[in-house]
Amino acid sequence: MTVTLEVANLSKSFGGVHAVVDASVSFQPGKVNAIIGPNGSGKTTFFNCVTGMIRADAGTVTLAGHDVTRASPDRIARLGLGRSFQVCRIFPRMTVLENLLVAVKNPSLTGALGSAKNPTAIAAARVWLRRVGIDHLEHAEARNLSYGQQKLLELAGVLMGDPEIIMLDEPAGGVNPALIGRISALIRELNAEGRTFVVVEHNMELVMSLSDHVVVFDRGRPIAEGDPAHVQADPRVLEAYLGV
């Protein structure tokens, strides 16, 4: 799998706030890419522009050779990019299995509702639940899961779309250490199978142990990129984090 994702000169402002400024990033296909940066440095805004959730003011996003700068999140998903959210997006009163069945990519509402009874979709959902380690919770209402388990459910929902590139917004945020280990192991396994990851994350230990390529944002711009050791030694990165 070698779906490429390239972002050129992306900018997005909210009123007078320049959240992302002329950001150009080429993510490495088949690798675990991380985006780090201080709070408010534009990581989530960048992420939302790339995945079609918000419209950039300028710049281009190219996915698998297609210009998707103004494409809908659905089209971007159909081209092979799946994403999670900083704050988990699940249906709290549905069961774990039902959440996965509504996550199936469907061109129509009837299709989406139909997948609830589709044996192939149900079988796929069970495979992913087993894979992320919450198959024993299939019939539990999603709201009764721990926050970490909800993150695993959301990841299983992303995987239902069989994406080649997976973008995760703070996968370890608010998750207990045991489940961080599980999420980290899963990312490794899925990456070893050929899926590319782009992970926005504050947990430095996780970023440095998991990533092949790290992009550092500061005040809306990528200021450094490279392998974890290279980035950690970059004085611009220390300055961005410590303000020295």
Ligand SMILES: Nc1ncnc2c1ncn2[C@@H]1O[C@H](COP(=O)(O)OP(=O)(O)OP(=O)(O)O)[C@@H](O)[C@H]1O
């Ligand atoms: N919808 C919005 N309306 C107005 N300002 C926004 C909006 N979204 C983000 N911002 C501002 O844009 C800047 C970048 O925010 P963003 O959430 O992208 O940063 P971040 O690096 O993801 O931060 P964090 O690490 O805290 O999640 C911040 O100053 C933020 O307040």
